[in-house]
Structure formats: structure tokens, C-alpha cells
Amino acid sequence: MHKHEGMTLIVKTVTRISVWMILLYGTYIVFHGHLSPGGGFAGGVIIALALLNVLLAYGRNFVTEWLSIKFLHGLESLAASFFVIIGILGMVYVGYFLGNYLSKGELFNLLSAGTILPLNIVIGIKVGTSLFIVIWFLSELKIDKGE
Amino acid sequence: MILPYYIIIPLLTAFIISLIAGKKDIYAIWLSFIATTALLILSIYSLLTSKHETITYTMSGWKIPFGIVLVQDALTSFTLVTVNIIAFTAILFSINYIRYLSSDWKYYALFMLLLTGMNGVVVTGDLFNLYVLMEIALFAAFALVAYGSRAEEFEAAFKYAVMGSISSFMILLGIAVTYSATSYLTMAKVAEVLPLVDKKVVFWVGALFIAGFSLKAASIPFHSWLPDAHSSAPAPISAMLSGVLIKALGIYVLLRIFYNVLDAPEIFLKAFLVLGTISILIGVFLAIGQWDFKRLLAYHSISQIGYILLGIGIGTPLGILGAVFHLLNHAIFKGLLFLNSGAVEIALGTRDLRKMGNLSKILPVTSQTSLIASLSISGIPPFNGFFSKLIIIIAAIEANLPWYAFFGIIGSLLTLASFMKVQRYGFKAENVIEVASNKIDWRMNLAMILLAALCILTSMMVIPGIREVTLDPVVSVVANKTEYIKLVLGGLNEN
Numbered sequence: 001m002h003k004h005e006g007m008t009l010i011v012k013t014v015t016r017i018s019v020w021m022i023l024l025y026g027t028y029i030v031f032h033g034h035l036s037p038g039g040g041f042a043g044g045v046i047i048a049l050a051l052l053n054v055l056l057a058y059g060r061n062f063v064t065e066w067l068s069i070k071f072l073h074g075l076e077s078l079a080a081s082f083f084v085i086i087g088i089l090g091m092v093y094v095g096y097f098l099g100n101y102l103s104k105g106e107l108f109n110l111l112s113a114g115t116i117l118p119l120n121i122v123i124g125i126k127v128g129t130s131l132f133i134v135i136w137f138l139s140e141l142k143i144d145k146g147e
Numbered sequence: 148m149i150l151p152y153y154i155i156i157p158l159l160t161a162f163i164i165s166l167i168a169g170k171k172d173i174y175a176i177w178l179s180f181i182a183t184t185a186l187l188i189l190s191i192y193s194l195l196t197s198k199h200e201t202i203t204y205t206m207s208g209w210k211i212p213f214g215i216v217l218v219q220d221a222l223t224s225f226t227l228v229t230v231n232i233i234a235f236t237a238i239l240f241s242i243n244y245i246r247y248l249s250s251d252w253k254y255y256a257l258f259m260l261l262l263t264g265m266n267g268v269v270v271t272g273d274l275f276n277l278y279v280l281m282e283i284a285l286f287a288a289f290a291l292v293a294y295g296s297r298a299e300e301f302e303a304a305f306k307y308a309v310m311g312s313i314s315s316f317m318i319l320l321g322i323a324v325t326y327s328a329t330s331y332l333t334m335a336k337v338a339e340v341l342p343l344v345d346k347k348v349v350f351w352v353g354a355l356f357i358a359g360f361s362l363k364a365a366s367i368p369f370h371s372w373l374p375d376a377h378s379s380a381p382a383p384i385s386a387m388l389s390g391v392l393i394k395a396l397g398i399y400v401l402l403r404i405f406y407n408v409l410d411a412p413e414i415f416l417k418a419f420l421v422l423g424t425i426s427i428l429i430g431v432f433l434a435i436g437q438w439d440f441k442r443l444l445a446y447h448s449i450s451q452i453g454y455i456l457l458g459i460g461i462g463t464p465l466g467i468l469g470a471v472f473h474l475l476n477h478a479i480f481k482g483l484l485f486l487n488s489g490a491v492e493i494a495l496g497t498r499d500l501r502k503m504g505n506l507s508k509i510l511p512v513t514s515q516t517s518l519i520a521s522l523s524i525s526g527i528p529p530f531n532g533f534f535s536k537l538i539i540i541i542a543a544i545e546a547n548l549p550w551y552a553f554f555g556i557i558g559s560l561l562t563l564a565s566f567m568k569v570q571r572y573g574f575k576a577e578n579v580i581e582v583a584s585n586k587i588d589w590r591m592n593l594a595m596i597l598l599a600a601l602c603i604l605t606s607m608m609v610i611p612g613i614r615e616v617t618l619d620p621v622v623s624v625v626a627n628k629t630e631y632i633k634l635v636l637g638g639l640n641e642n
């Protein structure tokens with residue numbers, strides 16, 4: 001495909017193996033936000049960095065084929081809308097914006113702490129996609145030519 | 148219970164626009180039009196129903212001081228109405244205007260975020276929440292200033308971003324100092340604890356806030372970003388920035404923090420007097436020499452903000468009445484003037500007053516409404532600008548500050564002179580200009596006519612019966628200073 005784009009074979013190979021682990025780590029941070037340090041924003045940044053690694057190692061054209069930027073953009077808007085919708089559901093069920101209406105569960109279980117987990121997930125998606133899209137649009141510019 | 152909707156409606160609209168808009172702008176237009184209409188109706192409803200009450204709303208049910216609290220009193224409702232009137236007319240005007248620049252949804256999504264930030268700053272009762280919402284409004288504003296994507300627009304947006312970030316840094320530092328001194332971020336709790344801590348903290352915090360928020364309000368030593376940013380933005384955005392952004396983020400917060408939280412220390416009121424008078428005079432002197440229509444209007448914003456600061460600085464109930472009344476009036480006539488400038492720019496392709504001519508035949512609505520707005524801003528009775536300036540000047544004389552009153556009158560005369568120049572060269576000159584006038588559609592005309600009608604209607608607010616339900620509750624909120632603590636903390640149980 002685009003063999004001569006991006007960095008050397010070594011970097012590409014390492015990236016190919018490591019990117020999934022970074023994504024997994026990011027997801028872990030998002031899902032354990034209510035149990036351990038981390039949360040939606042921190043995990044989202046890690047997810048964005050995993051995608052950024054691919055962009056750096058393989059170059060822009062590969063990423064265009066691998067990912068659909070339009071899909072990422074839709075996902076970003078959807079996640080942000082979901083945050084507000086979860087908040088509004090709080091008004092419906094308990095009478096306060098962002099109020100908790102899910103079961104609080106047992107302490108230290110994954111499915112606990114009510115609406116914090118779903119909120120963390122939508123923030124993780126929002127931050128991950130939007131940070132990557134910002135870098136994507138910046139990578140369009142050719143700074144050395146001033147365009 | 149309506150309080151959180153001022154933030155939810157525009158925020159959700161912004162995200163839904165970016166989700167479903169696609170390539171065309173028609174969905175974005177409808178969604179943002181519905182959202183601004185809903186906000187306008189909500190804000191007028193809450194102004195008419197709340198009057199002297201203070202309503203609080205705790206986000207997600209966390210009690211004060213642990214959670215974020217939203218507060219609505221008369222000052223909030225009044226500012227919300229001001230913001231949403233201008234937002235409604237600006238959206239109405241944008242529908243056609245923005246299509247000459249580009250036709251996509253990004254403008255509307257950013258506009259909604261700008262509105263989220265401004266409404267949020269006005270309704271919130273929490274210092275850090277105020278900072279966050281202020282940043283939302285500012286970042287949307289930076290992007291919107293650069294919306295035309297020309298070199299000078301990017302330059303203006305960059306300048307605005309740098310100056311805005313410096314002021315935000317000072318505000319954040321002020322909030323940090325407040326938090327370390329009082330251990331609270333809820334404004335009412337801060338106001339309660341602040342008299343107990345060292346007096347120096349008040350000066351330190353006040354100095355940081357006065358520098359930060361005066362930069363947002365663009366009073367004179369902090370004004371350098373305003374003429375560039377407000378003249379490069381698209382016209383409806385100029386109307387939003389000049390009409391309400393500098394007031395929601397600048398004047399409203401100054402009123403809230405210095406009167407309701409810091410209990411209006413004498414030294415800061417003096418600072419407002421001096422800042423206001425310098426702004427009135429230097430702003431108008433800089434304005435009078437301009438030939439670029441929008442730049443002239445931008446310098447006049449600085450000068451008119453000076454009047455509001457002067458009213459705040461006088462500190463008597465009459466001075467505050469003048470200040471809040473001028474806040475509404477300036478939003479209306481300056482919004483109208485910027486919409487006029489946008490209409491002229493679309494029709495003639497120029498903003499240079501010397502290249503404009505007799506427009507009363509080809510742009511009848513634009514030239515007539517601009518005449519009304521010019522008379523309002525110059526302070527000619529019976530338009531609204533006359534009454535608010537008169538109240539401020541009378542308040543200055545009553546407070547035994549004759550020199551400040553004198554400078555206020557000088558500023559008003561020079562404003563009249565500079566708008567005579569606008570009318571003489573821009574709209575009523577002898578050289579007849581032939582252009583196709585069909586570029587201005589009925590929605591743009593309707594937006595201008597609405598604001599022109601408000602220029603006359605709002606002057607009715609000085610009539611005692613109407614003043615008692617509209618302006619007097621606002622004045623009592625500000626003039627009662629730290630009564631705010633009791634109202635907010637006591638109002639909790641009603642919710």
C-alpha cells in the first residue's frame with residue numbers, strides 16, 4: 001500500500017503491536033474511573049494517543065483508509081449529546097440535572113457508583129475522538145510551507 | 148426548575164447540530180432558531196414571574212457548599228433577557244448573512260456554544276463554574292471572530308485569544324486565592340466567610356478580578372483587543388460580542404462579585420469611577436476619527452461601557468439603576484448598529500464610510516433603523532439611550548461628583564458628533580449609489596426592525612409603573628450588596 005510513507009519498519013512493527021495495548025489501557029482507565037485514579041478524561045487522552053501513534057508511524061494516508069474521520073466525528077457529537085441526555089434523565093427520575101438514578105451497587109464492583117460509569121464512558125469517547133480529530137486537522141497543514 | 152434549561156438547551160442544540168446537520172445548513176438553522184426562541188420565551192417568562200424572589204437550583208442534588216448551585220434573582224433574569232433578545236435577533240439576521248460567507252453548520256454550533264457560555268455565566272452561583280462557562284463562551288468567540296478565514300480575521304482572533312487567556316489567568320488566580328482563603332467556591336458562602344478573613348485578601352482578590360474582568364469588559368487600559376476582534380467578526384457575531392458578551396462576562400460579573408460578594412469596598416468603586424471616565428473619553432476620541440464603520444462602532448462600545456462602569460462606581464441606587472438600564476439599552480442599540488453595518492457590507496461590499504452614499508432609497512430599512520440607533524446611542528430623547536445616560540449623570544451630580552458628570556456629558560456630545568458623521572457620510576450623503584438591494588431579505592430587515600422598535604419601547608421602562616417591575620428589583624439586588632448571602636442560602640429550602 002503506502003510502504004514508503006511514515007517511519008521505518010521497526011517503528012511500524014512496534015506500533016502495530018503496542019497500539020492495541022495502549023487502547024486497552026485507555027479503556028481500562030475509563031472503565032475504572034470510579035474505582036481507581038483516572039476516569040473519562042484521562043482514559044480518553046490515552047485512547048487519542050494510541051490513535052496518534054498510528055498517525056505518526058504510518059502516515060496520514062494509511063489512517064484515512066483505516067479510520068473514517070466522519071464516523072469519529074459522528075461518534076464525538078453522539079457522545080457529547082449522550083452526556084446531556086444522561087443529565088436530563090436525572091431530571092426526569094430524581095428531579096436534579098445529572099442526579100443519580102441508577103443503582104449504586106456494591107462498593108468496588110465494576111458495575112457500581114450509579115451514573116458515574118456511563119458518564120465516564122461518554123466522556124472517554126468524546127475526549128478520545130475530539131483530541132484525535134484536532135490533531136488530524138492540524139496534520140493537514142504544511143507548516144514549513146506556511147499553508 | 149427552569150434554571151438548568153438555560154444551559155441545557157443551547158448545549159444540547161450545539162451537539163445535535165454537529166450530529167445531524169450534514170452538509171447543508173437548513174437543519175442547523177431550524178434547530179438554532181427554535182433554541183433561541185425557546186430561550187427568549189423562557190427568560191421573559193422568568194423575568195415576569197420571579198420579580199423579587201431568589202430561586203436556587205443545586206446540580207445533581209448536592210447541597211451547598213459541596214455542589215454547584217445555580218442562582219436566579221432579578222439581576223440574573225434581567226441579564227438573561229438582554230442576552231437572549233440579542234441572540235434571537237442575531238440568529239434571525241444570520242440566516243441570510245452567513246450564506247454569503249459559507250453555508251455550513253459550524254457557525255450555528257459555535258453560536259450555540261457561545262450562548263451556552265453566556266447564559267451559564269449569568270445563572271451560575273459558583274466561582275469555578277463561572278470560570279469554566281466563561282472559557283466556553285470565549286473559545287467559541289475566538290473561533291467565531293476568525294470565521295471569515297481572512298488574514299486580518301485570524302490576526303484579530305489570535306490577539307483576542309492571547310488577551311483573553313491573560314485575563315482568564317488572572318481570574319483563575321483570583322479564584323485560587325479566594326478558595327485558599329475561604330475554603331469555598333460557592334459565591335454566597337465566600338461572601339459569608341470573607342469578612343472574617345484578613346482584610347488584605349479582599350484587596351488582593353479584588354485587584355485580580357478587576358484586572359481580569361475589566362479586560363473582558365474592555366474598559367480603557369485593557370481594551371486593545373476589542374476594536375480588532377469586534378470589527379473583524381461577522382456582523383451578527385459583532386452584535387453578540389459587543390452587545391452582550393462584554394456585559395455578560397464583564398459587567399454582570401463585576402456587579403455580582405464586587406457588590407454581592409466583596410460588599411463593594413470603597414477603593415474599588417473609586418477604581419470603577421476612574422476606569423469608566425477614562426473609557427468614556429478616550430473611547431469616544433478614538434472612535435470619532437475612524438472611517439471603518441464597524442471599527443467606529445467597536446470604539447463606541449468601549450466608550451459606552453465606560454458609562455456603565457461610571458454608574459457602578461457611583462454606587463448609589465440611582466447610579467446602579469442607570470448602569471443596569473444602560474446595560475440593556477447599549478445591548479439593543481449597539482446590536483442594531485452592528486446588524487446595520489452587516490447589511491451595508493452585504494449590499495455594498497464595503498465598510499468604509501467614505502465609499503457609502505445616499506442609502507435611504509436602496510436600503511430604506513437599514514438606513515431608517517440606523518438613524519434610530521444613532522439617535523439612541525447619542526442620547527436624544529425619546530430614545531432609550533437618553534434616559535439611561537441622564538440617570539447616570541443625575542446620579543453623579545447627586546453623589547457630589549460634578550466632574551464625572553461633566554465628563555459624561557462631554558462624552559455624550561462627542562458621541563453625537565461621531566454619529567452625525569456616520570449619518571452624513573454613510574447614509575445621507577449626496578452621491579447616489581446604484582446597487583441591487585435584493586441581497587437583504589425580509590429576515591434581516593425583521594431583525595433590524597425588532598431592535599429598532601425595542602430602542603423606543605425600552606425607554607418606557609423609566610415610567611414609574613413599569614420601572615417597579617423591571618428595573619427596581621435589579622437595583623435592589625445590587626444595592627443590597629451582601630443581602631445576597633441570605634437570599635441564596637435561605638432560598639435553599641424552597642427548591
